[in-house]
Every structure is written in structure tokens, then in C-alpha cells.
Amino acid sequence: MQKSPIANYNLIRSTDIEETRERVGKLLWPHRMRLRSSEKWVNTRLDGVFIGDIALIYIHYGTPVTIDPGQISDYYLIQTTLSGNSRVSNGRREMDTGVGLTTVVSPSEATRIFMDQRCSHMILRVRRDALERCLMEQLDRSFTAPPVFELALSHDTPVGAAWFQTLQFLSRQYNAGGECLRAPIVQRQFAELAIGQLLNTHRHSYSDRLLRGARVALPWHVRRARDYIEDHLGEIITLAQLSREVGVSARTLQSGFQRFLEQTPSDYIRDRRLARAHNALRCAAPGSVSVTEVLVALGINNPGRFANYYRRRYGCLPSETLAHD
Structure with missing residues (x-):
């Protein structure tokens, strides 16, 4: 040994x-x-x-x-x-x-x-x-x-x-x-x-x-949209609203996300909510919060579908992460 x-x-x-x-x-x-x-x-x-x-x-x-x-x-x-x-x-x-x-x-x-x-x-x-x-x-x-x-x-x-x-x-x-x-x-x-x-x-x-990413800078409208999403994850964010906030057309925004982030704005929002929910559930003190409270705070209005995405990403349900010792 x-x-x-x-x-x-x-x-x-x-x-x-x-x-x-x-x-x-x-x-x-x-x-x-x-x-x-x-x-x-x-x-x-x-x-x-x-x-x-x-x-x-x-x-x-x-x-x-x-x-x-x-x-x-x-x-x-x-x-x-x-x-x-x-x-x-x-x-x-x-x-x-x-x-x-x-x-x-x-x-x-x-x-x-x-x-x-x-x-x-x-x-x-x-x-x-x-x-x-x-x-x-x-x-x-x-x-x-x-x-x-x-x-x-x-x-x-x-x-x-x-x-x-x-x-x-x-x-x-x-x-x-x-x-x-x-x-x-x-x-x-x-x-x-x-x-x-x-x-x-x-x-x-x-x-x-x-x-590749080390050499490619995000264009201003994609960066601004990403920052807005990060600051408003707990709210309903539609593509139309996001394009108005950024000041470009929905088509331009969609194209920018697909080209530079390789996903749609909707997929990006869902992924950020998944990550934020996982971190919140994992770090929660025992008995301090429920899964529903975490999801509501992140603007998630379909817990069942979100749980399926969560299981695909993390290999377990949100409730299992919260209960993890």
C-alpha cells in the first residue's frame, strides 16, 4: 500500500x-x-x-x-x-x-x-x-x-x-x-x-x-440578450419581448443564437433555468425550501416537463437533488 x-x-x-x-x-x-x-x-x-x-x-x-x-x-x-x-x-x-x-x-x-x-x-x-x-x-x-x-x-x-x-x-x-x-x-x-x-x-x-470559442467573440446583440436572460430568469421571457429589449428583430436574434451559441433562445433560457435550479436545490439547507418554491422563483410553469429535462441533464429528479445528503 x-x-x-x-x-x-x-x-x-x-x-x-x-x-x-x-x-x-x-x-x-x-x-x-x-x-x-x-x-x-x-x-x-x-x-x-x-x-x-x-x-x-x-x-x-x-x-x-x-x-x-x-x-x-x-x-x-x-x-x-x-x-x-x-x-x-x-x-x-x-x-x-x-x-x-x-x-x-x-x-x-x-x-x-x-x-x-x-x-x-x-x-x-x-x-x-x-x-x-x-x-x-x-x-x-x-x-x-x-x-x-x-x-x-x-x-x-x-x-x-x-x-x-x-x-x-x-x-x-x-x-x-x-x-x-x-x-x-x-x-x-x-x-x-x-x-x-x-x-x-x-x-x-x-x-x-x-x-474555437477562445477566438470568437459574441456579437453585441447576443451578449445583451444573454445578460437580460440571466437577470430575468424568474420572469416569463418570450422571443418577441427579448428582441424588443435588445433592439433587433426576432429573426436576427434567433440567427445570432443559432450561429454563436448553437441553440435557440428558448433552449438557452431552459438550460440556464436548469443550472440555476440544480444549484439552488443542491445548496439548500434541509427543510429550508421546497422544489415547488425553487421552480416558481425561476418562472417555471410546467414542473412535470421541467422535471423530465432535469432528469435528462442530471440523471435524477429535482426532489432527489433536494433530498441528497
């Missing part, structure tokens, strides 16, 4: 299977855990540091296990194998991993992870809404489907080597720095470093558009 790079932040030590399943599930994500039929024990160690929109997690079970979380709707998992071997499947893709390889698990695909008895993983868990927000800011536009990353990231490549060095840097900082690194501004900058590096170096489904 490779020594934990963040050993000063131990959260779980356990030899009990049920305790391991329950506590790891609460800290990271709900999942099913299966052992080989002959095994009756685990030797679990989990260390973790929570840094704003990201978390550094070291995990070792000490016995062969299969972890089956299904579709992890709220997080991207960037898993680096420190010792032993594992097999990671994400959707239809599968990869055998060992030392020198990182896998990037995307939330829109069902996931399964097998770890042998020597296997230890260093995981960077990234909040999906934070990554998508960063991507949207860089693209200067919305998008309809979550980014899907290439599964494998080899440390023999420049991109993979740079990522591993960043992981080591963050681990060393927190293992040595202690309380002085808990300031929100420090956590925000570290999270932005990791998310920005991942988006701009490891290939994903929006990489080509990200390169």
Missing part, C-alpha cells in the same frame, strides 16, 4: 464491512460495495480534504472490492492509482489501471470500479456544477450536455505528468499547511487551478469548441 499523501487528514479507519460501506458512502457518494465471496473483512483507510468545489481523497480497502455507484450525477472523479491495480468502467468504456495512470470519470455515464487488495487511489472529486460553470464562462455560452472526458490520462504524456504534479502539489500543501489554508480565497484559487487545468489540458467533448 502506498502511503497516503494526505495522512494528516484521516477520516475513516475500519475493518468492518458495513461501517465502511455506510461511512464512505456518506462522505463521498452513495454506492454498492461487494467483496469476493471468500473475504469477510476490510482494512479501510480514507483520508480527505475538502477544498471548496473540490475534494482530495485517499482511499485503500486492503482487500479486493467492487464499487458500484451507478451514475454519479453531481461529481467528476479524477482517480490516480498510487499502488496496486484497478479496473474502471464509465459507460461503455473500460480501462485497466496501475501506477502511472489516471482515469477521469464523467457523471453522465454509469460507473463501476474494481480495486485489488494492494490498490490505493488518490481521487480529486470535482463538483459538476463548478466545472460546468467554469466551462460556460470560458466558452462564453451555455451547452446542453455535460462534458465527457477521455477516460485515460497517462503520466507518460506531458498532460498526464503535469496533472500528477498538480495533485502532488495540492497534497503537499494541505498535508503541511494545516489551518492556514482553510481561508476561502485560498480554497477558491486551488479549486480554480485544478478545474481550469483539467478543462484546458485533458481532452473532452467540448475541447474543440473551447479552442
Whole structure:
């Protein structure tokens, strides 16, 4: 077993299977855990540091296990194998991993992870809404489907080597720095470093558009319409009203959105409401708000249809996001 790079932040030590399943599930994500039929024990160690929109997690079970979380709707998992071997499947893709390889698990695909008895993983868990927000800011536009990353990231490549060095840097900082690194501004900058590096170096489904988007500025009428939408999401916004507010014809506005944002104004409005609703439901304190209240505040007058769009986007219903522990 490779020594934990963040050993000063131990959260779980356990030899009990049920305790391991329950506590790891609460800290990271709900999942099913299966052992080989002959095994009756685990030797679990989990260390973790929570840094704003990201978390550094070291995990070792000490016995062969299969972890089956299904579709992890709220997080991207960037898993680096420190010792032993594992097999990671994400959707239809599968990869055998060992030392020198990182896998990037995307939330829109069902996931399964097998770890042998020597296997230890260093995981960077990234909040999906934070990554998508960063991507949207860089693209200067919305998008309809979550980014899907290439599964494998080899440390023999420049991109993979740079990522591993960043992981080591963050681990060393927190293992040595202690309380002085808990300031929100420090956590925000570290999270932005990791998310920005991942988006701009490891290939994903929006990489080509990200390169094009860096060179194409939005025309003034599209930018003004987008800003108006952002400020009035809780109101009814029609195409006719939006074109009057911007000062161009409906046809010009439609054409601008299709050309530069690759979607209609209506689709853009729906996507922004989806993102705003998801963030509000995920961040709500227990018992502080209902799904209906969130949807009404966003001007959503057909909750059933919106729930279908929400499930397609996030893999669960709005009520399930609100109830998430």
C-alpha cells in the first residue's frame, strides 16, 4: 500500500464491512460495495480534504472490492492509482489501471470500479456544477450536455505528468499547511487551478469548441440578450419581448443564437433555468425550501416537463437533488 499523501487528514479507519460501506458512502457518494465471496473483512483507510468545489481523497480497502455507484450525477472523479491495480468502467468504456495512470470519470455515464487488495487511489472529486460553470464562462455560452472526458490520462504524456504534479502539489500543501489554508480565497484559487487545468489540458467533448470559442467573440446583440436572460430568469421571457429589449428583430436574434451559441433562445433560457435550479436545490439547507418554491422563483410553469429535462441533464429528479445528503 502506498502511503497516503494526505495522512494528516484521516477520516475513516475500519475493518468492518458495513461501517465502511455506510461511512464512505456518506462522505463521498452513495454506492454498492461487494467483496469476493471468500473475504469477510476490510482494512479501510480514507483520508480527505475538502477544498471548496473540490475534494482530495485517499482511499485503500486492503482487500479486493467492487464499487458500484451507478451514475454519479453531481461529481467528476479524477482517480490516480498510487499502488496496486484497478479496473474502471464509465459507460461503455473500460480501462485497466496501475501506477502511472489516471482515469477521469464523467457523471453522465454509469460507473463501476474494481480495486485489488494492494490498490490505493488518490481521487480529486470535482463538483459538476463548478466545472460546468467554469466551462460556460470560458466558452462564453451555455451547452446542453455535460462534458465527457477521455477516460485515460497517462503520466507518460506531458498532460498526464503535469496533472500528477498538480495533485502532488495540492497534497503537499494541505498535508503541511494545516489551518492556514482553510481561508476561502485560498480554497477558491486551488479549486480554480485544478478545474481550469483539467478543462484546458485533458481532452473532452467540448475541447474543440473551447479552442474555437477562445477566438470568437459574441456579437453585441447576443451578449445583451444573454445578460437580460440571466437577470430575468424568474420572469416569463418570450422571443418577441427579448428582441424588443435588445433592439433587433426576432429573426436576427434567433440567427445570432443559432450561429454563436448553437441553440435557440428558448433552449438557452431552459438550460440556464436548469443550472440555476440544480444549484439552488443542491445548496439548500434541509427543510429550508421546497422544489415547488425553487421552480416558481425561476418562472417555471410546467414542473412535470421541467422535471423530465432535469432528469435528462442530471440523471435524477429535482426532489432527489433536494433530498441528497
